[in-house]
Amino acid sequence: MSNIFKSNSMKRLILLSFLLITLYSCSNPQNAPMAAAAPQLPVLTISGGTVATDASYPVSIQGTVDIEIRPQVNGNLEKIYVDEGAYVSKGTPLFKINENPYREQLNNALASQHSAEAVLINAQLEIDKLTPLVQNKVVSDFQLKSAKAAYKVAAANLDQAKAMAASAKINVGYTLITAPVSGYIGRLPKKQGSLISATDPEALTTLSDVHEVYTYFSLSETDFINFKNQYAGNSINDKIKNLPPVSLELADNNIYTQKGRIDMVDGQFDKNTGAITLRATFPNAKGLLRSGNTGRIKLSLSHANAVVVPQEATVEIQDKIFVFTVGKDNKVTKQPIIISGKSGTDYLVQDGLKTGDRIVFKGFENLQEGTVIVPEKESPKALAKN
Structure with missing residues (x-):
């Protein structure tokens, strides 16, 4: 019994010592974990x-002249003188429409014109015959007045016949289609022998004058204000004259070798996009750029x-x-x-x-x-x- 009591007392003493050591450790600030230092x-x-x-803006490239070549008379496409992509000079023949129907119309119109000329001559002869007779009071002046009226009718008919002949001659001329400007031929959707009409929805081809090209791009209202405020001038035209040359980045990310100049600012902002269109013109003597090319204009904008x-x-x-x-x-x-x-x-x-x-x-x-x-x-x- 005495041994058991001693053993329990020893256990209590050990437990009490452990608790005292734990309490001392927790209450000692030197043993508390250190707070992390603030990073420098x-x-x-x-x-x-x-x-x-340096801002870049997408552009659409167009020739200085981009026109559709369309027939002005109907008929069979008899000849095609050019190939797709060819360069042609102004006045070069492009297409020939069968002229036979229009040649016949011209011949008929000329025949009508000649007939009207003969009628006019007869009317003049009648006046010449009646004039002295009226003066000598052989016949009444009523016949002379009638002859003069017939002369005016004949003259009017002759004018109408001449107009018909001139119109027929123009139509014959329309059967040969020539290049209105120098440039490059586009696609040729119509083939030789096709029946073509002036009302066809598709043009015979397109013709692009690309010795210079226009590049159109848009600036937001804020960019446009910043852009124009950094150049001297009392008007937009004055400021355009002081603009530095601009560069053109092509679709392959290469810079076009020639510099361009901004030469046009649209008269108003687009109410749908809130942007205004500008145009820069680039020389293109070698024809490296074509209508329909894309790229990006590089501009330097100053921001205060x-x-x-x-x-x-x-x-x-x-x-x-x-x-x-x-x-x-x-x-x-x-x-x-x-x-x-x-x-x-x-x-x-x-x-x-x-x-x-x-x-x-x-x-x-x-x-x-x-x-x-x-x-x-x-x-x-x-x-x-x-």
């Missing part, structure tokens, strides 16, 4: 300035009081771009921003940041919302291009 990260302060951006951030200071998540802003208490916040363009390796910020804001420049990959950081000295990289 480089921080940038946003400043405003004037920034130049712009806010830019380095691309490396941003993170893209689900098609949205974020930066980590730093508050007065050095807490970071994930801030979405809206990008309006690029300038080199920087983003042009439309919304989400303002001058004076601070952002984390690097090392934000593992930052959490609300984390307190220790800002390091700002990067020497300037945000605003002055």
Whole structure:
């Protein structure tokens, strides 16, 4: 009994000692886990300035003259003098329509004209015969007046016959279709022997004068205001004269060897798109560009009081771009921003940041919302291009 009592007392003593050691350890601050130190990260302060951006705009390319070649008379296509893609000079024969029906119409019209001429001569002879008789009072002047009226009718009929003959002659001329300008022939959907009509929905071919080409592109209202404000001049025409040459990027991403000039601004904005159309003209002596080509015009636009951030200071998540802003208490916040363009390796910020804001420049990959950081000295990289 005494041994059992001693054993239980020993157990109580050991348990009490363990509890005292545990309580001492928990109450001793030296043994508590240390709080994680705030990360030191480089921080940038946003400043405003004037920034130049290289913007590109899709263009449609057209020849200075793009025309459809259509017949003006109906008939069988008798000859085709050119091939698809050929270069032709102004006045070169392109197509020949069977002229026999129109030649016969011309012959009939000429015969009618000759007949009307003979009738007019007879009417004049009648007047010549009656005039002295009336003067000598052999016949009444009524007959002379009737003869003069018949003469006027004959003259009118002759004029009508001449008009019919001229119209028939024009139709004969229409059977030979020539090139109205110099340029390149397009596709030839009609083949020799086809029956063609002036009302056909499809043209015989197209003809493009591409010694120069027009490139049309559109600017938004904001871009257009920025674009025109950076050049001197009291009017749009004055400003156009001061515009620098522009470059054309082709569909294969190569730059066209010749520079172009902007020479036209549309008279009004498109009410549906809110954009305005501009035209740049490029020389094309070698014919490397054709109507229907596509490309992009490269323009340099100046933006005053712009806010830019380095691309490396941003993170893209689900098609949205974020930066980590730093508050007065050095807490970071994930801030979405809206990008309006690029300038080199920087983003042009439309919304989400303002001058004076601070952002984390690097090392934000593992930052959490609300984390307190220790800002390091700002990067020497300037945000605003002055």
